[in-house]
Amino acid sequence: MSIFSRTRDIFAANITEMLDRSEDPAKMIRMVILEMEETLVEVRASAARCIADGKEMRRALSRLEELQAGWTEKAELALSKDREDLAKAALIERQKAADMGEGLRGEIKTIDDTLRSYEADISKLQGKLREARARQNAIQSRFESAVTRGRARELLNGSRTEDAFSKFEILERRADFAEGRADALGMTGPKSLEEEIAELRASESVDAELEAMKAALKAKGK
Missing domain, CATH: 1.10.287 (Helix Hairpins)
Structure with a gap:
């Protein structure tokens, strides 16, 4: 062989x-x-x-x-x-x-x-x-x-990929919550009665001062 x-x-x-x-x-x-x-x-x-x-x-x-x-x-x-x-x-x-x-x-x-x-x-x-x-x-x-x-x-x-994407979803929810808090901090609610009255008083004071300045300028012109 x-x-x-x-x-x-x-x-x-x-x-x-x-x-x-x-x-x-x-x-x-x-x-x-x-x-x-x-x-x-x-x-x-x-x-x-x-x-x-x-x-x-x-x-x-x-x-x-x-x-x-x-x-x-x-x-x-x-x-x-x-x-x-x-x-x-x-x-x-x-x-x-x-x-x-x-x-x-x-x-x-x-x-x-x-x-x-x-x-x-x-x-x-x-x-x-x-x-x-x-x-x-x-x-x-x-x-x-x-x-x-x-x-x-x-x-x-x-399963590793599924776990990763589930973690992404958790992070996205946390991001949504953080953005919501930031937006909430910038929001203003309806004015109270005292705030509206205080604004009226401030407006009257400004108007009175404006009229006084006009009168003074008029007097100087004469």
Whole structure:
């Protein structure tokens, strides 16, 4: 099973539980992305080990091929000297090297297949990471918008707003009362009998003084 398939199964098994447990969707998304990033690092590390193993095996295969060529030369040399026994022994050693080389070729093929699987896994993981990051931004924006709308609706429909407006009404009534007192202080009621008589006496005094001033001015004119 590829690492990507294993990771996908892990996400499928855990994502519902994570959503149920998480009170902060943004935090949950960050956790999912972090796990995907860690898995990507793991896949790349495994791929790096496969590449190193492949290079080492190819170097070993090259040495075995050189060894086979060497045993072939030795077998030919032994035959040229009429040493068939030595030639046969050299060919046996060459066959051993050939068998080891064939085994290495099989292992190299397995490594190459594994590397292709890792490349596919890495490509899929990178695509999923890009998608997750894009969704992270979108979901974060939606979550923040929902929280803002919720607060606005709570403010408009909640008891705190009603309490505030009831206090406004109390303050308005107090303002009305204060204005009424101020208006009442400026109001004048009907005059009493004594006030009216006093005004008449004052008027007579003023009229008498006015007549005296007229008479004085008239006398001066003559």
